[in-house]
Amino acid sequence: MAGDPVNISEFQELARQALPKMSYDYFSGGAEDEHTLRENVEAFRRITFQPRILIDVSNVDVSSSILGYNVSAPIMVAPTGLHKLAHPEGEVATARAAAACNTIMVLSFSSNCTIAEVASSCNGIRFYQLYEGGSKIEALGSRNMDPSLSWKDIGWLKSITSLPILIKGVLTAEDARMAVDAGVAGVIVSNHGARQLDYAPASITVLEEVVEAVAGRVPVLVDGGIRRGTDVFKALALGAQAVMVGRPVIYGLAAKGEYGARRVIEMLRDELELTMALNGCRCVKDITRSYVRTERDRLRSLL
16 A cells, blocks of 8 residues: 555555554454444445535634534544554554644543553643443442443532533433433443444434434534544534544554554544535534435435
8 A cells, every 4th residue: 555545444454454463353343243333334324415505615614612622623532442552652642643633532441551641741632531430439440340330420420520521322312311411511422332232223323313312401422433524524414513533543543653643633634624615514513414314314205
């Protein structure tokens, strides 16, 4: 493959060539039959555009704001673990890439690098993924899943911190409403990269249901299957405030280190800008539901 990759698929192929098979399989694989893993990507392809014409798009602005933080584009780095399996600098390199792109990185609870190492590596906005730690403070750093975790633990967590809390893994309107009632600052529509429950729905297919249930009370983010700037646009049109990207950043990191991770983010941002221009959108706020057509829309048209 001569020169720099021109899309995420090429970065993925370079990562496959660069990594030991066990490491590549860890990053690229999903649960059981990998149905949801495939569906996360395929579901985006079934959403089509309804572009507008004769709109002045000589100046397209992809910048946005997430929970009050200004970012260069509504594209965040999702929490993924064990970055040193992809590159010796691990999450430090990923954090520098995100900071260079003026966006937010979410540090995984299963990071190879410590919070202090990542925090001191660069000036940037970073969130932290607290993963099923349970209701005891000493369990916060645990990597073990706590089956006793329940909605009451959100209240406990809110009682010990003034930091905003977002809940990740929401796939239904019912859970979205419960999350808002619990006082979270945001909701993340996610099936955890299809790494847990196979045959869970693709995140993009339930995004609109969650957005409608939240009804603007808190921001909604989404991850899972985003491989193109067109995918970012589709998610925004269905109501997401931003997307979170996991595997593509890992592929960039594995292929070309910090530079590769940065190029992946830049590539998605540039593709989003082009998609906005071709659809007739001058800024992120111009992206509305009217620009996309989903399977649900097509079914309605048959009734």
